[in-house]
Amino acid sequence: MDRLIQLDLAGLTVRELNQFLHQELPSRGAGWHVDVLNPNGMHNLAVGLNASVDVDIRGHAGYFIAGMNQQARVTVHGNVGWSVAENIMSGSVRVKGCASECAAASGHGGLVVIEQDASSRCGISMKGCDIVVGGSVGHLSAFMAQAGTLVVRGNAGPGLGDSLYEAVIYVGGEIHSLGADAREEPMQMEDHARVAELLTRAGFPAETGRFKRIASARSLYHWHADAGDRY
Amino acid sequence: MLMQGTGINSIMAGHLRKEESFSFNRQVLDYIHHAAEHGLYEIRGLGAKRALPTFDDLVFLTASASRYPLEGYREKCISKTVLGTRYAKRPIELEIPITIAGMSFGALSANVKEALGRAASAMGTSTTTGDGGMTREERQSSRTLVYQCLPSRYGFNPEDLRQADAIELVIGQGAKPGGGGMLLGQKVSARVAGMRTLPEGIDQRSACRHPDWTGPDDLTIKLLELREITDWQVPIYVKMGATRVREDVKLAVKAGADVVVIDGMQGGTAATQQTFIEHSGIPTLAALPLAVEALDEMNVLGEVQLIISGGIRSGADVAKALALGADAVAIGQGVLMALGCNSDTYHQAGENIDATADYTALQTAAGFCHHCHTGRCPVGITTQIPQLETRLEPEWGARRLKNYLQVLTMELTTLARACGKSNVHHLEREDLVALTIEAAAMAKVPLAGTNWIPGKS
Numbered sequence: 168m169d170r171l172i173q174l175d176l177a178g179l180t181v182r183e184l185n186q187f188l189h190q191e192l193p194s195r196g197a198g199w200h201v202d203v204l205n206p207n208g209m210h211n212l213a214v215g216l217n218a219s220v221d222v223d224i225r226g227h228a229g230y231f232i233a234g235m236n237q238q239a240r241v242t243v244h245g246n247v248g249w250s251v252a253e254n255i256m257s258g259s260v261r262v263k264g265c266a267s268e269c270a271a272a273s274g275h276g277g278l279v280v281i282e283q284d285a286s287s288r289c290g291i292s293m294k295g296c297d298i299v300v301g302g303s304v305g306h307l308s309a310f311m312a313q314a315g316t317l318v319v320r321g322n323a324g325p326g327l328g329d330s331l332y333e334a335v336i337y338v339g340g341e342i343h344s345l346g347a348d349a350r351e352e353p354m355q356m357e358d359h360a361r362v363a364e365l366l367t368r369a370g371f372p373a374e375t376g377r378f379k380r381i382a383s384a385r386s387l388y389h390w391h392a393d394a395g396d397r398y
Numbered sequence: 399m400l401m402q403g404t405g406i407n408s409i410m411a412g413h414l415r416k417e418e419s420f421s422f423n424r425q426v427l428d429y430i431h432h433a434a435e436h437g438l439y440e441i442r443g444l445g446a447k448r449a450l451p452t453f454d455d456l457v458f459l460t461a462s463a464s465r466y467p468l469e470g471y472r473e474k475c476i477s478k479t480v481l482g483t484r485y486a487k488r489p490i491e492l493e494i495p496i497t498i499a500g501m502s503f504g505a506l507s508a509n510v511k512e513a514l515g516r517a518a519s520a521m522g523t524s525t526t527t528g529d530g531g532m533t534r535e536e537r538q539s540s541r542t543l544v545y546q547c548l549p550s551r552y553g554f555n556p557e558d559l560r561q562a563d564a565i566e567l568v569i570g571q572g573a574k575p576g577g578g579g580m581l582l583g584q585k586v587s588a589r590v591a592g593m594r595t596l597p598e599g600i601d602q603r604s605a606c607r608h609p610d611w612t613g614p615d616d617l618t619i620k621l622l623e624l625r626e627i628t629d630w631q632v633p634i635y636v637k638m639g640a641t642r643v644r645e646d647v648k649l650a651v652k653a654g655a656d657v658v659v660i661d662g663m664q665g666g667t668a669a670t671q672q673t674f675i676e677h678s679g680i681p682t683l684a685a686l687p688l689a690v691e692a693l694d695e696m697n698v699l700g701e702v703q704l705i706i707s708g709g710i711r712s713g714a715d716v717a718k719a720l721a722l723g724a725d726a727v728a729i730g731q732g733v734l735m736a737l738g739c740n741s742d743t744y745h746q747a748g749e750n751i752d753a754t755a756d757y758t759a760l761q762t763a764a765g766f767c768h769h770c771h772t773g774r775c776p777v778g779i780t781t782q783i784p785q786l787e788t789r790l791e792p793e794w795g796a797r798r799l800k801n802y803l804q805v806l807t808m809e810l811t812t813l814a815r816a817c818g819k820s821n822v823h824h825l826e827r828e829d830l831v832a833l834t835i836e837a838a839a840m841a842k843v844p845l846a847g848t849n850w851i852p853g854k855s
């Protein structure tokens with residue numbers, strides 16, 4: 168049975184909340200569940216966590232929610248501003264509503280779920296995390312994405328996957344346009360399995376039939392083939 | 399291959415007239431020929447090479463009848479430097495106001511990173527990570543390590559963030575303000591690639607904008623996030639290349655920086671476009687007074703510290719930077735030169751070994767080399783090739799660098815004492831005059847022998 172702690176931001180500062188989550192909570196051992204009340208669009212809530220705990224933010228929140236997360240499972244019961252779960256290392260971050268720009272930017276590991284839409288640059292610079300978006304994503308999503316998987320159940324805006332490295336994108340809906348060096352590739356068995364697994368983990372039906380696979384054409388990996396090693 | 403021409407004009411040859419063009423001189427011809435041959439702009443390392451107004455254009459008015467000096471060897475001159483006093487619970491305390499600038503593992507070898515850490519620790523100063531993350535070698539060897547948060551976020555992680563003594567959020571650097579990092583495939587070794595989560599051997603171009611914030615308002619929240627993650631323990635620096643210095647410094651201060659780092663156009667890089675290096679940013683000498691004025695206008699002089707970098711070479715440079723209002727300097731290229739960059743020889747098991755052939759293979763020579771981008775550094779500094787890397791022995795390198803930092807400190811205190819200061823931070827603008835009108839206008843000190851400050855009086 169989870170042990171529940173309620174922290175009300177009506178009477179606590181963001182700093183007090185984070186220090187409690189960093190210092191006091193881990194010392195109490197595993198299995199704790201923290202409810203954060205009255206987030207009221209505040210920024211930097213539950214950043215830098217490094218403990219296997221559950222944190223529920225009960226309402227809308229601002230920028231950088233659950234930034235650099237390790238181990239913790241953070242759920243926002245509302246919408247979030249820019250850069251939710253930026254640089255996430257492990258654990259999971261779930262947004263019940265929509266996310267603004269740069270969701271999971273440069274995420275290294277773990278799972279990020281945006282149940283509704285994510286705005287532009289979702290998964291920008293991602294480095295190994297997995298992202299599942301229930302709705303659509305805005306322009307330049309997965310820009311310079313290096314590793315990991317972005318699954319979008321809805322549509323993708325202009326310039327999807329511009330300058331992609333080894334990250335792979337799956338889109339269930341329409342793609343407005345692909346960015347430089349991104350290309351559509353045939354869905355293989357492993358791709359269907361990968362999408363199904365991520366959809367299941369994210370709590371969506373594992374229907375993969377309509378998904379397209381977008382990956383790097385790798386033509387930007389080397390600058391100028393003719394110039395050899397002269398530059 | 400070079401073929402012999404038939405020389406149909408030879409019959410006309412008489413007096414040979416060599417009239418070189420100023421606009422199309424031999425350097426420009428070389429540039430045009432190179433562009434025409436390769437179809438690709440030139441990429442190189444180090445900083446601006448063209449003639450610029452520098453600290454050499456200033457001199458100290460040391461003590462005489464109107465001021466009295468301190469005794470060179472007997473009277474103490476303090477060089478202790480504290481950075482990050484604005485918000486951090488643990489400001490950085492250094493023995494000298496000379497720090498090691500951020501240079502990436504990838505650009506530099508792990509041996510060099512270790513040498514920097516050892517020398518800096520021995521002198522009581524700090525080193526800085528770079529694009530590509532923190533290496534074990536540098537954390538272990540550095541007493542005080544500044545961890546950079548760069549647009550690429552290569553290898554950026556909360557574990558290293560929490561073991562940093564300060565954080566430096568990098569918006570830009572002097573060699574290429576507005577540009578991202580660059581590491582050509584020959585330097586992207588397995589270890590470098592692993593740390594950066596990239597395929598081995600690709601030509602790697604880092605982003606020039608941060609992935610998770612865009613303007614100064616977002617930056618304010620970003621800095622708060624970094625503070626929250628580190629529980630407000632360590633200072634946060636904001637580093638920028640010197641362009642619109644006054645505005646940029648004010649925005650950094652407003653965003654909550656503890657320390658502002660301004661890198662002038664002479665600042666070095668391991669690789670970027672030559673055109674970027676030579677044609678963007680303003681000289682360090684011009685940038686420093688603008689930054690000081692901005693801090694003054696924001697009422698944070700003494701509260702937000704200022705580090706200046708970009709072509710600092712000597713103790714005199716450090717002294718002049720401090721006199722103009724910097725709290726500390728950061729050195730990159732000078733540090734590499736102390737380790738043997740552009741030297742004829744490298745050091746191996748007690749012997750100096752000639753490196754001429756390796757410079758020649760790069761189509762350059764000691765004294766002219768700026769080939770860090772090739773990864774084939776003749777003296778083993780900017781390389782990831784194991785055989786070259788071993789040319790820099792960390793212990794030997796650390797000793798050389800410690801000597802260099804020691805000389806800079808001795809020169810700095812020599813000048814400070816001669817100006818009658820018992821603390822290097824007491825050096826002031828009033829102690830300086832300029833030798834050229836340009837330097838007088840940029841540094842905003844009088845032209846020597848006059849009380850004329852162009853643009854002011």
Ligand code: SF4
Nearest residue numbers: 739740767769770775
């Ligand atoms: S000697 Fe090495 S470090 Fe110095 S400029 Fe040449 S390649 Fe770069």
